[in-house]
Amino acid sequence: MTDTAMLAPSTPSEPAPAEKKELTEALLYLDAVTVTFDGFRALNALSFTVDPGEMRAVIGPNGAGKTTMMDVITGKTRPDRGDVFFNGGTTDLTKLDETQIATLGIGRKFQKPTVFENHTVLDNLRLALKGQRRALPNIFHRESAAARERIDEIFETIRLTEHRERLGGALSHGQKQWLEIGMLLAQDPKLLLVDEPVAGMTDAETAQTAELLREINANGHSVVVVEHDMTFVRDLGVRVMCLHEGSVLAEGTLDQVSANERVIEVYLGR
Numbered sequence: 001m002t003d004t005a006m007l008a009p010s011t012p013s014e015p016a017p018a019e020k021k022e023l024t025e026a027l028l029y030l031d032a033v034t035v036t037f038d039g040f041r042a043l044n045a046l047s048f049t050v051d052p053g054e055m056r057a058v059i060g061p062n063g064a065g066k067t068t069m070m071d072v073i074t075g076k077t078r079p080d081r082g083d084v085f086f087n088g089g090t091t092d093l094t095k096l097d098e099t100q101i102a103t104l105g106i107g108r109k110f111q112k113p114t115v116f117e118n119h120t121v122l123d124n125l126r127l128a129l130k131g132q133r134r135a136l137p138n139i140f141h142r143e144s145a146a147a148r149e150r151i152d153e154i155f156e157t158i159r160l161t162e163h164r165e166r167l168g169g170a171l172s173h174g175q176k177q178w179l180e181i182g183m184l185l186a187q188d189p190k191l192l193l194v195d196e197p198v199a200g201m202t203d204a205e206t207a208q209t210a211e212l213l214r215e216i217n218a219n220g221h222s223v224v225v226v227e228h229d230m231t232f233v234r235d236l237g238v239r240v241m242c243l244h245e246g247s248v249l250a251e252g253t254l255d256q257v258s259a260n261e262r263v264i265e266v267y268l269g270r
Ligand SMILES: Nc1ncnc2c1ncn2[C@@H]1O[C@H](COP(=O)(O)OP(=O)(O)OP(=O)(O)O)[C@@H](O)[C@H]1O
Pocket: 037, 038, 040, 041, 042, 060, 061, 062, 063, 064, 065, 066, 067, 068, 069
């Protein structure tokens, strides 16, 4: 080794001690994540962490990069640069595909509900519990007591106990959203990513959705919720992060973030 090499500082990619602590304690760790589409930076050195057991709300104007952020976490989009780690830095998500990431315990709820409309609410949940949505004819065989108990618990959480024998297609829009959240819960994810869950819901459904997500979070699931509805975000009562042009513009309580002049300028004051 030459003298120059011995004197060279540690490589820039090696995290500083404080960052290392953040990495090992975080459930989800993004550092300087950049995604470019045809020269346009959808994510621009995006960095944030989610702690185990934390629920976080993500707000921001259209095109801020919220969907791209979720695409990166779930392996749908590969970042050009940056680190994405799960489980206290043990798992590099940029090396895994979407199925592997889902298996690790990251569940994603897209904006539009996708339930089996011609099957009962109960069968929708049974299928999810079995983790084999395509094996429709085989689901009615023996079901363990533990599975039945889990189904009952999930129905309580998603407020559909009274609706289990109805067809999926007969539920209201809000109830379909809850059913799909229940189907994700059946996979017992460590981290749940939820994209605009209350769009199109009634005020009552919106309020119940905040309650339902708080319960899910209190039961040990970390949650990241992207949402534009500020009443709902206030009801969640969690840390808020505002994205703008692919980076974190502000982070803190909803009151702190809403008082930020840049946030008012680019988002709230529209
Ligand atoms: N596959 C793609 N090809 C080209 N540009 C893309 C692609 N996906 C996203 N973009 C662009 O990247 C930017 C970020 O988009 P993204 O969907 O992540 O924003 P968003 O915050 O989710 O917006 P919204 O609130 O409207 O859903 C936008 O300008 C979008 O047009």
